[in-house]
Amino acid sequence: MAPSMQIFDTAAVARYNDVGVYHARGLISNEWVARLRAVIDSELSIKKSKHFAFQEGETGRFLGSQDLWRTDETCREFCTNSTLPRAAAEMLGSDEVNLFFDHLFVKEPGASFDTSWHNDVPYWPIKGSQILSIWIALDRVTRENGALSFINGSHRWNAKVQPATFGEKADQRRSMMELSGQIPAELGDYSSLDIDTFEMEAGDALIFDGKTIHQAGGNHSTNMRRRGYVVRYTGDDVLYDPRPGVHKMMLERSLAPNDRITCERFPLVWS
Ligand SMILES: O=C(O)CCC(=O)C(=O)O
DSSP states (O other): OOOOSOOOOHHHHHHHHHHSEEEETTOSOHHHHHHHHHHHHHHHHOTTSSOEEEEEOSSOEEEEEEOGGGTOHHHHHHHHHSSHHHHHHHHHTOSOEEEEEEEEEEEOTTOOOOEEEEOSGGGSSEESSOEEEEEEESSOBOTTTTOEEEETTGGGTTOOOOOSSSSSOGGGOOOHHHHTTSSOSSGGGOTTSOEEEEOBOTTOEEEEETTOOEEEOOOOOSSOOEEEEEEEEEOTTOEEOOOTTSOGGGOOTTOOTTOBOOSSSSOEEEO
């Protein structure tokens, strides 16, 4: 059963709307953290599972996976029937919430590559304003092992920041936004921007708008993993939009352009 108590106060929702990201401390219980860690470690240990490497360095790997909830019962329960759908509904200000997908980002010790600056909506075949991600720390996250940074207010820029690569070849970090001349070529030059970097405890979550521009540092530690599990949700105003440039693996054949996205793959999880 979804919990019935309100999770966020008006200040939290206002902060999310204002800057495009909110640090929800202790959103996830220790029990869920332990259950999700177990699923993730088992996913990453199976040689032929569907996880993939964003990058493989000499020292540590940056691993990802997607749509775990579709095959794993623990992830399904967490994404559809934990505190999360309500958290998404409150932040989105939405009567209904769909699960879009879940996503894994694991930086093993020594996976020193940054996650390039980007925002998420340009990758996805949906449009609308009520799109968010809940990035859950399953380990302590510090500046040393891969903390995430966000450009405050960038969800209002109407920008598309879609790097050519997700990090390995830093010199190829060219974004659509960079190409359109809206911001300087490298985000290292972003001294005038209001950027927050979040250190987190296991069980904390960052809730951010699909348009907020963000990045993550590499994992420079020798012994701290950084397991991030992200669940993405959409609200009332979101429609299917299979335009050129979106990830092909996200396309859903049962939907037509401008359909509401509710279907087996993007189920309604809150109403
Ligand atoms: O965890 C990371 O390194 C990147 C996460 C991210 O970009 C996202 O969740 O959209």
